[in-house]
Amino acid sequence: MRYISIEYAKPGMMLARSVYDEADRVLVGAYNELTEDFITKLAKRGFPGVYIEDELSKDIIIQETISAELRNYAVRSLKECNIDATLDIAKAIVDQIMNSRVISLDLVDLRTFDDYTYRHSVNVAVLSTVIGSGMGMNSQELVDLCASAILHDIGKICIDKNILNKPGKLTSEEYDVIKTHARLSYDLIKEKWNISAKTKNGVLFHHENEDGSGYPLGLEKNNIHPFAKIIHVADVYDALITKRSYKKAFSLAEAIEYLMGGCDILFDRKVVETFLDYVPVYPKGITVLLSDGREAIVVENYKHSTLRPKVRLTTGEEINLSDETKNRNITIIGIQGEEIAVGEDLLQHEARRHFGKKHILVVDDMVTNLKTMQGILENDYKVSIVKSGQQALNFLERVMPDLIMMDIDMPDMDGIETVEKIQEKYGTQIPVIFLTALADEQTVQRCRKVKAKDYIVKPFKPVYVLARIVLALEE
Numbered sequence: 070m071r072y073i074s075i076e077y078a079k080p081g082m083m084l085a086r087s088v089y090d091e092a093d094r095v096l097v098g099a100y101n102e103l104t105e106d107f108i109t110k111l112a113k114r115g116f117p118g119v120y121i122e123d124e125l126s127k128d129i130i131i132q133e134t135i136s137a138e139l140r141n142y143a144v145r146s147l148k149e150c151n152i153d154a155t156l157d158i159a160k161a162i163v164d165q166i167m168n169s170r171v172i173s174l175d176l177v178d179l180r181t182f183d184d185y186t187y188r189h190s191v192n193v194a195v196l197s198t199v200i201g202s203g204m205g206m207n208s209q210e211l212v213d214l215c216a217s218a219i220l221h222d223i224g225k226i227c228i229d230k231n232i233l234n235k236p237g238k239l240t241s242e243e244y245d246v247i248k249t250h251a252r253l254s255y256d257l258i259k260e261k262w263n264i265s266a267k268t269k270n271g272v273l274f275h276h277e278n279e280d281g282s283g284y285p286l287g288l289e290k291n292n293i294h295p296f297a298k299i300i301h302v303a304d305v306y307d308a309l310i311t312k313r314s315y316k317k318a319f320s321l322a323e324a325i326e327y328l329m330g331g332c333d334i335l336f337d338r339k340v341v342e343t344f345l346d347y348v349p350v351y352p353k354g355i356t357v358l359l360s361d362g363r364e365a366i367v368v369e370n371y372k373h374s375t376l377r378p379k380v381r382l383t384t385g386e387e388i389n390l391s392d393e394t395k396n397r398n399i400t401i402i403g404i405q406g407e408e409i410a411v412g413e414d415l416l417q418h419e420a421r422r423h424f425g426k427k428h429i430l431v432v433d434d435m436v437t438n439l440k441t442m443q444g445i446l447e448n449d450y451k452v453s454i455v456k457s458g459q460q461a462l463n464f465l466e467r468v469m470p471d472l473i474m475m476d477i478d479m480p481d482m483d484g485i486e487t488v489e490k491i492q493e494k495y496g497t498q499i500p501v502i503f504l505t506a507l508a509d510e511q512t513v514q515r516c517r518k519v520k521a522k523d524y525i526v527k528p529f530k531p532v533y534v535l536a537r538i539v540l541a542l543e544e
Contacts, residue, residue, distance in 0.1 A: 071126035071354040071366050074118040074405060078108045085122040089141060090114070117312060120354065125383065126366055131354050134195050135165045143194070143219065144187040150226060152258060159194065159216035163208065166198050186225060186233075189307055194218035196303035196348065197296075203343040204299075216264065217271030217296050218303065224253025238543055248284050251276050271296030275304060278335045280513055280524075290337075298337040302328060302344055305335075320404065321350050322376070323532045330533025333508060334526060350375045356405035360398075364405060376401070426451045427542055428468070432461045432484065433476040433504070442474060442504075445531045446538075458487030465491060470499065472522075472541060477505040477512065485512075488519045500541050504529070 070085035080103055087099045088111065096114075097107050103119070111119065120131070139161055146154040197218035201211050225233060228250055232243050239247065255273040258264050274297035277283035279290055309324040319327065325345065332338040349370040351357055356366055357380060365380035368387060377390035377400075390396050428451040431442045439454040446452045453470065455461050458479060473491075477484040488501050503516055503524035516524050522541040525534060 070120050070122045070129055070131055071356065072118055072120050072352070073356065075108065075112045075116055077356075077405065078103055078111075078119055078121075080105050080108070082121045083123065085120040087137065088116065088119060089137060115312075125381070125385065126354065129354055129366065129368060129381075131352075132169060134169065134199070135162050139165065140188075140191055143191045147187040147190055147219070147223065150223065150257075152220065152223070152261065153263070155219045156216055156263065159219055160212050162194055162215050162219075163198055163211045166195070166202065167208065167211075186222060189311065190219055190222050192307045193221060193300060193303045196307060196344075197299050199347050200299050200303065200340060200343050203347045204339070210267075213265045213268045214271065214296050214299065217268040217275075218300050220254060220258060220268070221272050221275045221300050221304065222250060222254060223257055223272075224250040224255070227253045248276070252285050267294065267296055270294040271300050273297075275300040277301070279337060280334050281517070282523075283335075293337075298340050302336050302340050305331075306344070306348075319532075321352075322401075325350050325375075326530040326532040327536055330525070330530040334524070345375055346372050348375075349378065351378055351401060351404070353378075357401045358403045358405060360400045360402050427471040428453070429472045429474060429538070430455065430461065430464060430468075430470040431474045432456075432458065432479075432487065434479040435476075438476065438504075442534075445534060449535075450538075458482035458484065458490070461487055462490060465495065465499075469495075472538065473499055473501045474538075475501055475503050477503055477507055477516075485515045485519060488521070492519060502537060502541055 073082075082103045084097055084099050084101050084103060088096045090096050096111070097103070097119075103121075139158065143155065143158045143162070146158060194215050198211055198215045201214045206214065228246060232239070232246055235243065251273055255269060258269060258272065271294060273285070274288060274294055277286065277288045277293045277297055278301075279293070281287050281289035306324055306328060309319040309327060310321055312318040328336060328341050328344065332341050349367075351367045351370070353367050353370060356364055359365055359380070363382055365382050365388065367378045368381045369379040371378065371391050374391040377393070377396075379387060379389045379391070380401075381387045388396055388399065390399060390401070426449070429446055431439055431446075431452060431454045433439050433442070433454075434456055436456070439456070443452050443454055453464065453468070455464055459482060461473070461475075473488075475484040475488060479487075482490075484503060484505070491499065491501075497520055500522040501519070503521050504527060505512065505524060506527045508526050513524075523537050525537060
């Protein structure tokens, strides 16, 4: 079987998997032929695609990580806020994953806009369990982890849906309301004697960051519970790759780049590395676009080589991209039908919401770094570049940018000293993101002292930089 985006579906194609609605009713059963009417209705409901079977893909077996029945039962239980049922579901999820021949996530979840919150929680539970298994957790630990992941967002039932689903910029007050969901989720389960302390910790602290910039307590590194570290990675990944009614999804590759870029800042590096081993960038059955212009279906993924799977061309010829002795010059450049959010779409959306291009000042003593940042930003932002802290101070006497990207390690006056001088004169009205190769504790503390919006460790991924800029400007 293979997966196709809904816009590539055609009448007469044979469905390989049933499609369900939010009430667990079969909309179109497996082994039925698609009709024009079915395709139109699925598209209107927001389904991103379907699985079909044809001659080219009939021998590609894509194993369900968990059954559709269990997934839909979990969604119903969450909608009903049946916390006790979710504990049994957690055990069932772990049992099904551990009984699988291969612990790898290949199946694309077919969900609509309307049931995002609940299916997101189930996906995070599956992802977290796979990560935990890869990190060597025993069965009971996996059940506790899975339960924590299922329940991590349950507190959102207490938050106004108009805030949760708001397509525009959140006010600071609305963002503060959103941030209460971790504690609200914890409050719903804290008195439950049959839920372990580990599970409760995972729920409460799943938005803590490695550098201490998260919430609700601003915990750092080893003070964050391992369950919370795992759920954090799974939660962010699933949110990034999911299309919502008001935003497009990150591409799978871009979401991976975001996780990699956030290692040791937002995410635990070991958790991200384990995630990369078990969650393929290009799931089996996906149609990808190759750098030589050809299309191919992903046939098999390889641990430690998730960016270079085995693929099958439309002619039937197979190419093992992980064999770089033969196929070094061929890479995957995209997925058929994929709408990419980072870059043009996401940043144009950002620009529209802020009524024109934002102005970013980049400060770095290295010309190559300035040119790199200019190349990343110039299509979507107005960019000015200066080579020293003093030049930055002189620039601000004439122009006030919307954001400053500041290198730290500069001669004469380092970046943090420069920001201190800026704040002495202008206050904290201009947000600052530090770009640095320094990630020691002393530097981090100095960045916090000047209330930096963010800091990004070099070398960085462009996708990660762009996403963090959008977040800084959104606030």
